[in-house]
Amino acid sequence: MIVSFSVTPLGVGESVGEYVADAVRVVRESGLPNRTDAMFTSVEGGWDEVMDVVRRAVDVVAARAPRVSLVLKADVRAGVADGLTSKVETIERHLDAGS
Structure with a gap:
């Protein structure tokens, strides 16, 4: 499974990057395949292991x-x-075929 998620601290002010970095660090240290972009972090693995990572990030x-x-x-x-x-890769193939 792939889970894309976003964790946002509330009540800590406008700048939340430090808090989000803590959550992303948990994901990266999990050893599961993952990617982070400007809005979400995606992590791939089995149900229990992925949900455990999300829980620990929260x-x-x-x-x-x-x-x-x-x-x-x-x-x-x-x-x-x-x-x-x-x-x-599938999306990129379709985009290349349409160019």
């Missing part, structure tokens, strides 16, 4: 913020490996 932010917002989207598809790369 927990690390919650340890420093009075409230945490979590936005999560999941692609649950059995038998697919390396979806973080293969899904993007």
Whole structure:
């Protein structure tokens, strides 16, 4: 499965980059395939391991913020490996074919 999620600390002021970096650090240290962009972090793996990483990412932010917002989207598809790369490659192939 692939989960894309965003963790936002609330009640800590306007600048939240330091808190978000703590959450991303949890994801990167998990060893699971992952990517971070300007809005979301995506992580790929089995249900239990991915949800554990999301929970730990929320927990690390919650340890420093009075409230945490979590936005999560999941692609649950059995038998697919390396979806973080293969899904993007498929789109790029279609874009190249249309040029």
